[in-house]
Amino acid sequence: MRVLLLTTEYPTPDRPGAAAFLVRHVEALSKARVEIDVIHFVSRASPMNHFRAWKHMRAQLRSKTYDIVHAHFGHASMIARLQRLVPVVVTYHGSDVMGIVGSNGQYSLKGRFVSFISRLMSLLVDEVIVVSPHLGQRLPRKRYHVIPLGVDLDRFAVTPREQARDQLGWPQDSFVVLFAALDLANPVKRFSLAQEAVRQLEDTIPVSLKTASGLKPEDIPLYMCAADVLLLTSIHEGSPTVVKEALACNLPIVCTDVGDVRDQLNGVVPGAICSSDPAALAEGLRQVFQSGCRSNGRGKVASLAEPLVAARVIEVYWGMLKQRIRRNAVS
Known part of the structure; x- marks a missing residue:
């Protein structure tokens, strides 16, 4: 199985600790024999970043055959859904549903608008994963999978x-x-x-x-x-x-x-x-x-544990592929 993962959070040279949980998740999926390519873009910096991410995704989809496009964070789903050839699943993490807090400690108007669009995207993708039930309850979509991201129990072990x-x-x-x-x-x-x-x-x-x-x-x-x-x-x-x-x-x-x-x-x-x-x-x-x-x-x-969480996500992937096969058989 080959997956193209789009995310607005991932480590960079100036932010090496960003989204460490997602890096570990990608590693766990890879160990489970899922081939993954990652496209990372910073959604808040400039609208041009969305255009570049779309071009990057389009080029990647032309260069390889993918089974799934997996968007992490609702903002990334906006790019992922600009193509219709490959099924899309989005994982919502928090601020993409709840809104963006400004420097004054209040939810900003822009942040509310972006989270509104982000939530609407749940109706346009093939499957939705939320990391906790309360996020799913805020979505207009009523069917979703609750799969918290895992923890590396080997790394986070008990030391006196x-x-x-x-x-x-x-x-x-x-x-x-x-x-x-x-x-x-x-x-x-x-x-x-x-x-x-x-x-x-x-x-x-x-x-x-x-x-x-x-x-x-x-x-x-x-x-x-x-x-x-x-x-x-x-x-x-x-x-x-x-x-x-x-x-x-x-x-x-x-x-x-x-x-x-x-x-x-x-x-x-x-x-x-x-x-x-x-x-x-x-x-x-x-x-x-x-x-x-x-x-x-x-x-x-x-x-x-990371392998157990990865297995649950892979179950979602297989379900999407089975649905696609059934639709193709009917058409």
Whole structure:
């Protein structure tokens, strides 16, 4: 099976950690004997990028025979559907459905319009995958597949906290809150909210806030094993990969109620799902500090191992091909 993958997020020399989850997913599909070519374009930079992506896709489709065009992020589906020869599946991840947040912390008018068009595209493609149920509920299309992106359980393994801190040079006696984001200035992530929540603990707990930003993807597991808790303060998410990675490392999580975190954290202790109030988040962090232990999260993500998630996506691919064969037989 040969797949052409279009995406608006992928690593670049200046953003090597971008969409690391998608890179791992492509690797898992390749190991499952799916031949994949990737076209990456930056949708927000310039309208000309869409034109170049369309030309690139057209040239690629002429050079090889593809079975599936898979668009990751709704913006990429707009390009993918400009051709009618190859079936199209789109995976929605979050902001492509929820909208784009501006620097003022509010959803922008342009972002709302783009997400509206992105959602409409679900009616024009052959199949739809969403990474969490709440994204599917926002689409005009009623039939879709819920497949969260997976986690590399070999890479995100449990390392003793003391050993991880020695490697990073962190003090052993500090309660370390980890904030992980590719870009700390991204208004969706609300780093300032995390800072305020931690600030409220400084008089009563020996706390420190560490950031995992701009790191190489292979360095993230060590940070998670060295920290005491992951703090996620996003205004919205799809199915946050960082939460699944923290679970795999048995790192407790305190977060806002976004995406599918309630499902992911069901039965996981210690940890807390809080409102966007700094005091509530600070209290969640205090509870983790008082517990003094790691979480039981790793067992929760066993079903999200990369090979298992890849197999579910391949099932969608085969279903699309079978539908195409039936349609051709009828015509």
